[in-house]
Amino acid sequence: MPTLNVLIIGAGLGGLTLAQSLRSAGIEFQIFERDKSPWDRPQGYRLHLDGDAINSAREVLTPELCAVFNATSQRTAPYTTILKPDLSVVKRLFTDDDLGKDVWPPHEGEPEHFNVDRATLRQILLAGVEDRIQFGKRLVRYEEHAGGVVAYFEDGTKAEGDVLVGADGIRSTVREQRAPHAETMNSGVIAIYGRIPVQAAKDIVPAETLGDIFTVAMDERKVFLGMGSVQFPVPPDQAGKIANVELKQRDDYLVSIVGGRPEFFPKDLPALRIASSSQLREIALETIAQWPEHAARMLRHGDPTSFFLVEMYTSIPCSLDAPVNVTLLGDAIHGMTPTLGRGANVAMRDGVTLGRALKRAAMGATALQDALASYENAMLSYGFDVVREAALTGQQRMAQNPLPI
Ligand SMILES: Cc1cc2nc3c(=O)[nH]c(=O)nc-3n(C[C@H](O)[C@H](O)[C@H](O)COP(=O)(O)OP(=O)(O)OC[C@H]3O[C@@H](n4cnc5c(N)ncnc54)[C@H](O)[C@@H]3O)c2cc1C
Known part of the structure; x- marks a missing residue:
């Protein structure tokens, strides 16, 4: 059976979801994170999670970690409340969680929405994969060669693998090399x-x-x-x-x-x-x-x-050339303004979708390049749909600059 060694650049929510997915399938991986520790930078506070993130967590976490996730998540009513400046209620807008029907089991009853603490969620996603993370490793470039990829770090070290995943956020170094035409805008x-x-x-x-x-x-x-x-x-x-x-x-x-x-x-x-x-x-x-x-x-x-x-900042939707052995996930390719509270949800969905594709490749059911291409086709479509929707809502609610395309 073919084996894979996956290099994940970035230990954010998307990279860690992929890591948990690969851990559960027994696929080799290493994570490289530029920060010196998980607590190096303030990472923000509350995150809204919808069906994409909730299903992702349920798919990749062990039952014990899933229990911790459930115990630390506030269930919210499926509404966004609009107020006047005097804080009186104007209306409540219903928010469905009708997402990814093709990838997640259908949900019965009220739509599920959780409000969680970002640092708590990140700690849960780190559990069980800490020994595969190297902190203080800033990727500066990579080289692809027949059948593999070499990652080079600022400290002069390098690492070799079969696949490299840029999960390195909206200012992605991997994106600059993999897709130099892909742009972000203020x-x-x-x-x-x-x-x-x-x-x-x-x-x-x-x-x-x-x-x-x-x-x-x-x-x-x-x-x-x-x-x-x-x-x-x-x-x-x-x-x-x-x-x-x-x-x-x-x-x-x-x-x-x-x-x-x-x-x-x-x-x-x-x-x-x-x-x-x-x-x-x-x-x-x-x-x-x-x-x-x-x-x-x-x-x-x-x-x-x-x-x-x-x-x-937001990404500007674009296409990608066919992948060989380097791909992107989360904000590294489809960063968005936080108007819908969906960026982390889509990043975690990417982690699961790519994890599933890599499992198929590791089992020999699909060639690696075909697995990466099918992941990218799906990810670019749902990811950029959300970028566009977030930009439109941002224009209406906070005078965000429109996307050029
Ligand atoms: C204020 C705010 C509120 C938000 N609220 C919500 C919300 O309610 N719900 C929601 O779904 N989304 C929300 N988002 C969006 C969400 O935070 C992002 O979409 C999500 O964090 C993306 O995850 P990621 O793993 O792709 O990237 P990131 O979380 O940015 O992680 C990238 C990681 O890569 C590391 N890295 C970067 N460069 C390198 C390098 N060269 N080498 C090695 N490592 C590197 C970084 O240190 C970082 O740890 C919000 C965003 C903001 C700014």
Whole structure:
């Protein structure tokens, strides 16, 4: 039986989902991550997961890890709530989870939507594959040769494998070499993210904000305040014990996002880039200073160390030349603005779809190049559909620059 050795560049949610999929099939893999540890950079807070990510996790995780995933995920009602700037409810928009009918078992009953803590999810996906990850390894280039690929790292080392997967995020080094024509663009939207303790927010925001997927209030400038809660059914440090995983403790929180075009912020972009967390909280408050005072009252409860700036970029849909032994997944090829809360979902679906294709190749049921090509055909179609939808929603809700195509 043919065997495969897979080099995964990037230990984000997509790369780790692929790793878990290969682990479950007994396929050899190594992961190379440029960060020195999983805790090197702030990775953000709440993530909305829909059928794509939930099914992916269920497919690749061991039953014990799946139990930890379930125990740390808030089930939300399938709605996005729209508010006025005074935080009164205008309407609730239904969000289906009617995704990937061809790849996932049909779901009965209410659509499934989870709000999870990103760091907790990443820790769960890291469990059982930590010994295959090398941290502090920044890929600088690769070389393809007959029947394989060599990855070269900044520290002068190299690694050889049969397949190389660029799971290295929206500024992907692998993409630059594999698809130099593939471009990303600035969406023209920035946002200040922070964390508010649920206890402090609950008397200020409507009840829907703590139970629905996401809530957004916006004004006539398309400046918005987005909010999404993470309420752990079981505290992470307790839930981790189910599978002997040490999870960092977190209290329930509400993520707050004040965003819009940079001209509506009281400081220019260079100043925002160097502002401290507590300064960013003040800038967020000033940005919505003309709103009725509820929103400001809520933001003032924000953890002053938790605020950070995000400049939103999106991929521009494109095609790829037929693969030989290098492919891409997640934000590395179809990064998107977070308007739909779907980027991680699609990255995890890629991890499963590529894992399935590599299993077929490892069993000798398909030639490797055909397996990679069938993965890329599917991934480019569903991935760029979501990029386009996120860009359209971004145009309507936050004056995002339109995609050129
Ligand atoms: C503020 C914000 C909120 C979001 N909210 C949601 C949400 O609610 N729901 C949702 O589904 N999505 C959301 N997203 C999108 C989601 O975060 C991304 O789509 C997802 O993280 C993509 O996963 P990935 O594995 O492809 O890339 P990443 O998570 O970016 O991981 C890439 C990894 O590659 C590593 N790397 C980069 N370059 C190299 C190199 N040269 N060598 C080695 N390693 C390298 C990086 O350090 C990183 O660990 C949000 C995004 C943002 C910014």
